[in-house]
Amino acid sequence: MHELSLCEAIAGVAKTHADGRRVDVVRVRIGALRQVVPESLAFCWTLVRDSEEMPGAELELECVGAEVKCRSCGRRSEITSAWSIWCPQCDSPDVEVLRGNEFLVTSLDVS
Secondary structure: OOHHHHHHHHHHHHHHHHOOOOEEEEEEEEEHHHOOOHHHHHHHHHHHHHHOOOOOOEEEEEEEOEEEEEOOOOOEEEEOOOOOOOOOOOOOOOEEEEEOOOEEEEEEEEO
16 A cells, blocks of 8 residues: 555655644645545545644645547547556557646645
8 A cells, every 4th residue: 555655755745844833734636647546545644644743634635637638639638547548539559648647745734
C-alpha cells in the first residue's frame, strides 16, 4: 500500500510549510493516472497525521480525470483506464497526456 508513504510525504510538506503552526486542512490534487486509491489515502492519512503530531488535520482530495490529445487524429479525449493510454477515437497509442498525472499539495489551512 503505497498510500501510506504518500501520506508521509504529504505530512512532510504540510509541516514544512506550516512552520510550527497547527495544520487544520491539507488539500491535495490527485490525477487518475497516479494509481492512488482515494479511500486508502484518506485512511492512511488518519494514521499518519497522529504520528506526525497533526491531530485533527483534515485531508481534502481533488481527483482529476485523465485527458489525452492524440497526435495522429488531433482529438482530445477523456480516458477511463490508467492501463490503456491511447486514443479512444482512432486507437492510436501516440498521445500526449494533458491531465491526470497530478499529485500536488495545493493548499493548507493553518491556525
